[in-house]
Amino acid sequence: MALFLDSAHAADARTAMAFGFVGGITTNPNLMAQTGRKALEVIAELTEICPGPVFYQLSGATLEDREAEARRFLALRSNVALKIAMTSENIGLAARLAREGTTVGMTACYSAAQTYLCCEARTAYSIAYVNRSTRLQGDGLALTGEMRAVADACGRETRIMVASLKSAREVVQAILAGAQDVTIPLSLLKEMGNHPLSEQTIEEFARAAASA
Template sequence: MIFIDSADINEVKQAVALGFVRGCTTNPALLAKVRQEPQSVIAEICRLVPGPVFYQLTGRTREEREQEAREFYQIAPDKIVLKVPMTTENMALVTELTPEIPCAATAVFSGYQTLLAIEAGCSYVIPYVNRATRLLGDGLKLVREMLEVVRASGRPVEIVAASIKTSDEAGAAYLAGAHHLTLPLAVIQAFGNHQLSEAAIAEFDRYRA
């Protein structure tokens, strides 16, 4: 599936109106930009999108994160997925939340972290593709490695590729094994465009009555 990576209600509306955007991912930075209560923003997004809505936990302690998880899950139990930053302590929290509450391990940068997320009970694992390319040299290799771990586990865990800056990078992440892509609105809007397609369309237009 294609998700929009945004907490801006207007952007989410534009994406959903296209008909092929099924869900939404958010993070603390995106929510901070809209300057509204996160609960109200997430609730509105849940009303707009047909599929999953990802919210990232921000509590400072494990107890705060667990309470936050249960509060946000109640906004829309049929849609909310909780993004949990990848640490050993946070994966211990995931074991307490799942399977009641679906969770996604985010900021995953290795195969062994993927394995831990799977064993903890995560339904999704989220690599930052472009950031991994900048910091590790090859974000697509990371996606392939994560897919190998998922397949070896035999569990129904899905990869959501994030931190994608271009249409080419999105397509490459999908070919590398990502089950889902979460994209900024600008990338979504450009995803179906190609200069050769535009040239062909312009040529066809010459023959219109």
């Protein structure tokens, strides 16, 4: 299992990498837009900060545009990975890139049937939006479990990554539901390391040490 940072900001990446256990970075067009910079520049910087896979999400208007875009970004560094929105048209592109050795994550998967196609295409990841699926379809955690069951039944190397997680509890629930990899923003990563009772206990220890 790997934990990824979901951010396009270099400062976030440096903080996350300093933890020593964050395995990679995922980005998307919304996160890219927040930087106010050119995507090529952002990904180039992130791949220098992070030794693991750094995912860039294709956004070209046509299939041909998206393939050309993929080639441009893959030429940057060896640890560039690609996120591709799940559609019948895009799965063929994903399969071609996966055969060439590219790490591909099919994003915006909202059904276990889509995960099955990811398995057949040999993509590295089928990515579920847990919280968004719950809001729009009823149960993002159940979807995560179904996706994992399909991937296991296929016996492929496709892994279930979960995104759109809004709380520490939702992260844990997604893992228990079958998620193999998790991507979260830096704020949630930090939140998960803290707990009011932990801080209370630390304060008690500090008082005891001071009085010793």
